[in-house]
Amino acid sequence: MKKYLILIALLSAVVLASGCVDNGNQTTNQTSGIATKTYTNDTAGYSFEYPENWQQMPANVTGDAVGFRDESTGTNLIVSTLSTTQPTDEELTTFLTQLESQYGAQFEGFDKVSSNTVTINGVKGIEIIFKSTSSGEQIQQRQVILFKDNVAYFLTFTAKASEYAKESANFDAVVNSFKIQ
Secondary structure (H helix, E strand, O other), X not given: OXXXXXXXXXXXXXXXXXXXXXXXXXXXXXXXXXXXXXXXXXXXXXXXXXXXXXXXXXXOOOOOEEEEEOOOOOOEEEEEEEEOOOOOXXXXXXXXXXXXXXXXXXXXXXXEEEEEEEEEOOEEEEEEEEEEEEOOEEEEEEEEEEEEOOEXXXXXXXXXXXXXXXXXXXXXHHHHHOEEO
16 A cells, blocks of 8 residues: 555656656657657666657656656657566556546646556556646646566656647657657
């Protein structure tokens, strides 16, 4: 139970930071057709593609984190990691339920759109999509948390609620290209 509280605390910090708001070879994401660059974090052992018009930004989150932002829309992405124990499938479901409850209490106007356990590129995790209000503006967030080898990988996407549907393909491109070494 204590490990879930620590994860939820970190998640809250990531979500709050993403609401405010390296590198790479240019490629085209094969599944989305979006022109992308590749970000690689050799220290944390992951890589992913992101839209080439997004700029790297400070993540404003404790620990190993990186952020990207589309200056024209305000859409952003924060990716961070945290050492943890590897959860079982049952623990993933429990964690997701606790996360929903925590976010419901923490975020103004919290409205869950969906939540699921997921498997991305062979790695199990959870996903939650929700709307809330930040600085008087309606936003929508998608958070994917993957667990591998006692590390949690957090991908938190934030967009204005009115822009979320248009940005969804960009979010999918990042998630579907996310590779853990």
